[in-house]
Amino acid sequence: MVQRAQSTLGDVAKAAGVSLATASRVLNGTASVGPALRDRVVQAAERLAYSPNAHAQALARSSSRTVGVICHDVGDPYFAGIARGVMRAANRHDLQVVLGSTFRDPDREVAYTSMMRGHRVCAMLLIGSGFEDRARQAGLRQELDRYRANGGRVAVISRHRGLRADAVLPENREGAADLARALLGLGHRRFAVLSGPPLLTTVVDRVGGFLGALADAGVAVEREDIIEAPFTRDGGYEAAHQLIDRGLRATCVFASTDVMAAGALAALRDHGIGVPGDVSLAGFDDIPTIRDLTPPLTTVALPLEDLGERVLELAMLPERAGRARIERVRGHVVLRESTAHHPGGS
Amino acid sequence: MVQRAQSTLGDVAKAAGVSLATASRVLNGTASVGPALRDRVVQAAERLAYSPNAHAQALARSSSRTVGVICHDVGDPYFAGIARGVMRAANRHDLQVVLGSTFRDPDREVAYTSMMRGHRVCAMLLIGSGFEDRARQAGLRQELDRYRANGGRVAVISRHRGLRADAVLPENREGAADLARALLGLGHRRFAVLSGPPLLTTVVDRVGGFLGALADAGVAVEREDIIEAPFTRDGGYEAAHQLIDRGLRATCVFASTDVMAAGALAALRDHGIGVPGDVSLAGFDDIPTIRDLTPPLTTVALPLEDLGERVLELAMLPERAGRARIERVRGHVVLRESTAHHPGGS
DNA sequence: CCCCAGGGTGAAAACGCTTTCTGAAAGCGC
DNA sequence: GCGCTTTCAGAAAGCGTTTTCACCCTGGGG
Numbered sequence: 001m002v003q004r005a006q007s008t009l010g011d012v013a014k015a016a017g018v019s020l021a022t023a024s025r026v027l028n029g030t031a032s033v034g035p036a037l038r039d040r041v042v043q044a045a046e047r048l049a050y051s052p053n054a055h056a057q058a059l060a061r062s063s064s065r066t067v068g069v070i071c072h073d074v075g076d077p078y079f080a081g082i083a084r085g086v087m088r089a090a091n092r093h094d095l096q097v098v099l100g101s102t103f104r105d106p107d108r109e110v111a112y113t114s115m116m117r118g119h120r121v122c123a124m125l126l127i128g129s130g131f132e133d134r135a136r137q138a139g140l141r142q143e144l145d146r147y148r149a150n151g152g153r154v155a156v157i158s159r160h161r162g163l164r165a166d167a168v169l170p171e172n173r174e175g176a177a178d179l180a181r182a183l184l185g186l187g188h189r190r191f192a193v194l195s196g197p198p199l200l201t202t203v204v205d206r207v208g209g210f211l212g213a214l215a216d217a218g219v220a221v222e223r224e225d226i227i228e229a230p231f232t233r234d235g236g237y238e239a240a241h242q243l244i245d246r247g248l249r250a251t252c253v254f255a256s257t258d259v260m261a262a263g264a265l266a267a268l269r270d271h272g273i274g275v276p277g278d279v280s281l282a283g284f285d286d287i288p289t290i291r292d293l294t295p296p297l298t299t300v301a302l303p304l305e306d307l308g309e310r311v312l313e314l315a316m317l318p319e320r321a322g323r324a325r326i327e328r329v330r331g332h333v334v335l336r337e338s339t340a341h342h343p344g345g346s
Numbered sequence: 347m348v349q350r351a352q353s354t355l356g357d358v359a360k361a362a363g364v365s366l367a368t369a370s371r372v373l374n375g376t377a378s379v380g381p382a383l384r385d386r387v388v389q390a391a392e393r394l395a396y397s398p399n400a401h402a403q404a405l406a407r408s409s410s411r412t413v414g415v416i417c418h419d420v421g422d423p424y425f426a427g428i429a430r431g432v433m434r435a436a437n438r439h440d441l442q443v444v445l446g447s448t449f450r451d452p453d454r455e456v457a458y459t460s461m462m463r464g465h466r467v468c469a470m471l472l473i474g475s476g477f478e479d480r481a482r483q484a485g486l487r488q489e490l491d492r493y494r495a496n497g498g499r500v501a502v503i504s505r506h507r508g509l510r511a512d513a514v515l516p517e518n519r520e521g522a523a524d525l526a527r528a529l530l531g532l533g534h535r536r537f538a539v540l541s542g543p544p545l546l547t548t549v550v551d552r553v554g555g556f557l558g559a560l561a562d563a564g565v566a567v568e569r570e571d572i573i574e575a576p577f578t579r580d581g582g583y584e585a586a587h588q589l590i591d592r593g594l595r596a597t598c599v600f601a602s603t604d605v606m607a608a609g610a611l612a613a614l615r616d617h618g619i620g621v622p623g624d625v626s627l628a629g630f631d632d633i634p635t636i637r638d639l640t641p642p643l644t645t646v647a648l649p650l651e652d653l654g655e656r657v658l659e660l661a662m663l664p665e666r667a668g669r670a671r672i673e674r675v676r677g678h679v680v681l682r683e684s685t686a687h688h689p690g691g692s
Numbered sequence: 693c694c695c696c697a698g699g700g701t702g703a704a705a706a707c708g709c710t711t712t713c714t715g716a717a718a719g720c721g722c
Numbered sequence: 723g724c725g726c727t728t729t730c731a732g733a734a735a736g737c738g739t740t741t742t743c744a745c746c747c748t749g750g751g752g
Contacts, residue, residue: 005496006466006496008737008738008739009738009739009740010738010739018701018702019701019702019703020702020703020704020738020739020740021701021702021703021704021740021741021742022700022701022702024739024740024741025700025701025740025741028740030740030741031699031700031701032699032700033700033701034699034700034701037700037701049492049495051460051463051464051492052464052738052739053405053464053466053737053738053739054401054461054464054465054466055400055401055402055404055405055410055465055466055737055738055739056401056405056707056737056738056739056740057738057739057740058401058707058739059399059401059402059405059706059707059708059709059737059738059739059740060706060707060738060739060740060741061707061739061740061741062707062708062740064401066444069445073430074420074426074429074430074433075426075427075429075430075651076426077423077426077635080420080421080422080423080426080429081421083420083421083426083447084419084420084421084447087420087445087446087447087449088447088449091447091449091454096444096461096465097444097445097446098412098442098443098444098445099415099433099443099444099445100433100443101429101430101433101434101437103433103434103437108437114397115400115442117397118397118398118399118400119400119401119442120352120399120400120401146395146397149395150351150352233634233638262635262638263638265638266637266638269640288579289423289608289635289638291612292579292608292609292611292612292635292639293638293639293640294615294639294640294641295640305421354707354708354709355708355709355710356708356709364731364732365731365732365733366708366709366710366732366733366734367710367711367712367731367732367733367734368730368731368732370709370710370711371710371711371730371731374710376710376711377729377730377731378729378730379730379731380729380730380731383730383731398708398709399707399708399709401707401708401709402707402708402709402710402737403708403709403710404709404737405707405708405709405710405737405738405739406708406709406710406711406736406737407709407710407711407737408710408737408738
């Protein structure tokens with residue numbers, strides 16, 4: 001294939017009969033250039049279909065308008081919602097976005113951060129739960145510290161151990177506690193919990209908050225009524241299935257994400273267990289689709305798109321000297337029809 | 347971009363007491379370097395937390411391992427599903443992804459292509475429906491032609507008028523026709539259609555295919571039973587609402603995407619109209635969540651994640667001399683419980 | 693008439709890397 | 723010991739921009 005060389009600023013300058021410097025100034029509007037020359041340059045650029053080489057620009061300016069975004073899985077509605085917010089804010093700030101999807105592999109997360117450091121992105125956004133595993137976090141932290149040592153900005157959503165980065169923090173613990181109290185208020189006393197991978201801070205917080213609030217009310221959840229499963233629809237399905245196999249004694253099931261709850265709902269339906277007739281079901285996140293389930297799911301609503309916008313806004317702020325900025329976001333309980341009053345309760 | 351003195355290859359070379367060239371060769375494994383020097387370089391790089399400047403590399407090599415991906419809205423489950431596939435394939439090929447979300451603004455689409463051209467991405471992926479509007483397409487086409495003239499690769503999902511790019515083509519027309527025939531087979535004779543923006547090729551194909559197959563069977567759909575609405579959940583809700591206001595006479599409603607169908611289902615439920623008792627409902631795409639709706643939605647299943655992987659694979663192939671590669675993907679009809687046999691039918 | 697301010701322009705030095713070209717040293721057969 | 727090929731390392735020329743610095747004008751004030 002004959003690959004005609006992409007025309008350069010030099011070509012444009014030559015075609016317009018001006019110097020490189022002048023051409024650059026015209027195209028950037030950097031300095032005042034005589035109208036005659038200006039026109040010649042603009043026309044030459046158009047004629048040659050000139051497109052400035054962004055790499056050369058980044059190199060010469062030592063700056064770029066690119067942010068790196070790392071999430072677990074763009075395909076998941078939770079991240080998709082947040083990503084939409086990030087993209088909206090990025091458009092507003094005229095920023096380019098390079099995206100990483102780790103598929104929940106912590107090593108890949110580190111690989112992405114180091115790649116983005118190489119790209120000299122002006123900010124890095126870590127979307128989604130951190131890991132409890134300190135050893136695992138160490139590599140990530142080192143990479144990010146190096147990045148920040150050179151002036152890079154980091155902002156995260158959710159709790160990330162040890163990273164001292166600006167953060168948008170959904171109040172998972174409190175939200176789950178609120179939910180627990182609401183469910184207690186409906187009269188439930190016997191609960192089951194569909195937990196995610198216990199390595200995720202989000203899981204720890206949500207399940208911990210939920211169980212804590214129950215404990216405060218004198219309600220304990222037995223070990224076998226807490227099931228760990230992947231943070232996916234099928235994980236939720238499997239977990240509910242397992243729960244049923246063990247003999248479902250709870251009157252209310254809490255799934256730590258809506259995605260899992262959707263799977264659980266399917267499992268319950270497949271077993272002919274009525275929701276909320278036989279058992280109540282609640283989730284967390286308020287992803288858009290669950291209000292269209294039957295029954296619509298009770299959940300703790302998080303403003304996903306908003307989270308995305310805010311984390312990007314945080315990253316655009318200059319680093320704060322003292323300690324990191326924390327924006328807490330309180331989720332609010334939305335009682336829908338998947339949870340019903342439990343007659344046996346108080 | 348990172349401000350403070352990020353260490354450079356020069357620093358590493360100096361610290362290791364070797365030349366730039368040697369340092370470069372060690373770090374790239376380009377040529378054989380004596381073990382003693384090699385170690386000194388590697389250690390110096392580690393000590394200085396060296397991270398190669400990707401822009402400088404791209405410039406020096408005049409090539410990059412970055413692909414641009416442009417979609418309408420990452421937040422939409424359809425695109426989120428495809429994006430997941432793209433990310434998976436990108437991980438496999440060790441490619442970086444820069445993402446654009448147009449929010450369905452064709453101008454922004456052009457802006458993205460030109461920005462990505464500037465970035466000298468090695469390929470551009472256009473995800474999602476093209477526009478019928480020839481004038482609008484002209485700008486996009488020009489930008490892409492310039493990109494390809496310089497060796498850039500373009501691959502698209504869905505039909506894009508005038509772009510002669512490699513494409514993964516969901517057979518929207520045929521899929522919709524299959525669906526229509528299946529619904530006819532259930533005995534339905536009176537249909538309504540929730541159409542998307544008529545400027546989108548996807549809409550034209552799906553609605554066209556659907557109506558065409560009906561016409562072949564001697565069934566006509568009246569103009570007022572075809573409603574145009576945005577390609578969103580709320581668009582579907584509104585459209586169904588409007589349909590109901592006009593007096594719902596159809597026994598079966600076809601929504602041109604699952605996302606719209608989900609909204610329509612909600613509207614029908616809100617009006618106490620039973621699905622499929624009072625009316626059957628079908629969508630298109632088979633996004634993951636609709637099988638969990640009640641009733642689960644009949645649809646035309648597209649392998650979303652697979653589409654994403656395949657479009658990236660296409661883009662990685664060298665350009666084919668003659669005409670563009672076309673990969674047709676036949677969706678298959680999945681009859682679920684949202685559609686029922688219509689007693690009045692044949 | 694001279695000097696100086698200042699707008700407009702060009703030459704050239706970065707920016708951080710890759711890669712070609714060149715040269716030095718080392719290994720080999722005679 | 724002599725020429726020969728290999729191997730390994732460095733000097734330097736790009737890659738395509740931006741930006742500093744210097745220069746040349748033109749005009750206006752003294």
